Amino acid sequence: MKKRLIEYRNQPDLVHQDMINWLQFLRKLASERGVKIIDTVHHSFEEIKTIVFEE
Numbered sequence: 001m002k003k004r005l006i007e008y009r010n011q012p013d014l015v016h017q018d019m020i021n022w023l024q025f026l027r028k029l030a031s032e033r034g035v036k037i038i039d040t041v042h043h044s045f046e047e048i049k050t051i052v053f054e055e
Contacts, residue, residue, distance in 0.1 A: 004041050
């Protein structure tokens with residue numbers, strides 16, 4: 001999250017404890033429900049579309 005917000009989105013102001021807590025909450029919820037979590041830092045937009053829509 002930190003790298004994506006600071007380096008790729010140029011939004012360092014969004015890196016704070018509330019956002020980290022929100023991230024942890026969403027990951028836990030996704031895990032409990034069996035939802036796949038995609039690390040978007042390592043994929044292009046086109047790759048993400050393929051991952052989401054072809055699985």
